[in-house]
Amino acid sequence: MEGHWDLPGLSVVSEGVLLISKRCSLQNYYLPARCAPSLLGAEGYFDAVMASPELPEPRFIEVGYVDDQQFVRFDSARASPRMEPRAAWVERMDREEPGCWERNTRRNKANAKGSRAGLRILRGYFNQSEGGVHTLQRLFGCEVSPELTFKRGFFQFAYDGQDYLALDTETSTWTAAVPQALNTKRNWEADRSIAERDKAYLEQECVMWVRKYLEMGKETLQRADPPYTRVTRHTASNGEVTLRCRAQDFYPADISLTWLRDGEEQLQDMEFIETRPAGDGTFQKWASVAVTSGQEEKFTCRVQHEGLPEPLTLKWGHPPHSKRPEGGLGGGGRGVIIAGVVIWRKKNSGGQGWEGVLREQAPWRSWLPLPHSLSFCPQVLSFPSKGLSAGP
Structure with a gap:
């Protein structure tokens, strides 16, 4: 990302992977090796929708990460799409709060419809035909201080690998990265509740979930495996x-x-x-x-x-340090989650199939901590009800 779109601790590398630093803010580096250790956190969700001639309909995927570990996933291409646990520690959610997975399945099915509609609208804004590969990405997240209080939040959209629109959380307004995004900016700013809802999520609920996840998955998340x-x-x-x-x-x-x-x-x-x-x-x-x-x-x-x-x-010629682990995760480190929904930055597929594009562009890390809990079931932001259109 460049200019306004550089986010502290976040960069985009050649594979199209979004990276969020969990220790401190470095504009263009994934590993803040020179930063003093601090406990930050984030809860993260990655949303991706792609339209391709190979697909009967645009495919929508959401993947949630906690402290570098995938913990939930939704894929509209499955025979029976549903929000699925991807980590053992999160499987008990439905026991703690019955209906948790079903509610998030319904929400993601609605998000899939909303993002597909957004994709169609944006093709019109950019005067593009029905053919070809097109992607819409959404990322929202938050970062907390070492004291586990809210530090900053971000909410962004990208289209076909280019920045499109971002929320300015200080003014609750939207910043257009390209002229075509002015249509969406005007539409959403006509209803201030859209920005206010998203800001409230970033500053409150997003921050709230990390602490719960860190406690739930502490044996996996709070560990340190030596190299x-x-x-x-x-x-x-x-x-x-x-x-x-x-x-x-x-x-x-x-x-x-x-x-x-x-x-x-x-x-x-x-x-x-x-x-x-x-x-x-x-x-x-x-x-x-x-x-x-x-x-x-x-x-x-x-x-x-x-x-x-x-x-x-x-030194060269000296035996390697540390034994390779025999399996298992072990250890005890620190956690972070980025709260968000992303739709990944599209890399030129170079003629690859859809699966190849997905593998190269899938995100793999995110983080963030929370203070107290409203609800045990993770809540994923819905796609704005007004979509991306310019009309009322």
């Missing part, structure tokens, strides 16, 4: 030597990998990948540095992670 780390050496065809510092099997995702030469940081000369999910609830990352052959011993990799009692210092 399995090692250094490897690679020689390119031109003879250039690279040392790569690898970390994997760690949780939570925040980690710092720094190369040093004779004790001095080599930040300008480092290359790295953003932290990535491993698919098993843990994460992985690497950082590399080019070296002169024969000078490898001058270089060390420093690894910092909250699962480690102290930072690790690694």
Whole structure:
């Protein structure tokens, strides 16, 4: 995101994945390694609707995340679409509050209809034909302070991978990112209850749910798995030597990998990948540095992670640090949720099928804490009843 659309602690990477930092605000980084630890939180929902010639009707998906972990999911393409628990700790919700899952299933079915209607309206605004692949995304969320009080909220829409509209929570008005969004802005600002409802959700209910989720899923969410780390050496065809510092099997995702030469940081000369999910609830990352052959011993990799009692210092040719876990999640860390509904930023599908686009664009993390509970059943915001049209 750029300009007005940069949100503290949130960035969009090449795969189209929305990343929300759980420690502090860095505009363009997923891992705030230089930030002091603090307990933040968020409850997050990701909504995605895509129209494609391959599909009989636009497919709507919602995925909820708590502290990097998926905990609920809805997919309109299933034979019998319903809001489903995706984590063991959330399955008891229906016992605590009967009808919870059914209510959220009905709400998501309504959201699917609303977002499909929005997709049709936006195609008209942008003078697009019925064919082709089009996406509508919605993201709303909140961030809390270390004291678990509301800090900021955000509510955004994107269309075909481009920012479209965002809520200014201070003024309860909508900011249009493109001229076509002025239609929706005028419509929604004519009814102030839309912005006021969304703002109230972000500042109150969103913040309220995290604490409940952190308590419910504390054995999974409040843990710290240390990284399995090692250094490897690679020689390119031109003879250039690279040392790569690898970390994997760690949780939570925040980690710092720094190369040093004779004790001095080599930040300008480092290359790295953003932290990535491993698919098993843990994460992985690497950082590399080019070296002169024969000078490898001058270089060390420093690894910092909250699962480690102290930072690790690694060298090439030395055995890896930490044993790879035998399975299970273990540990005890900190939690966050982003409250929200997203409709993901669309990456050029390059001729891929629908499933390929979904895999590349699916979000995988979100967070946030709450003070007290109104209702045990998570409430998902409905699509605005006025849709995206310009009329009354």
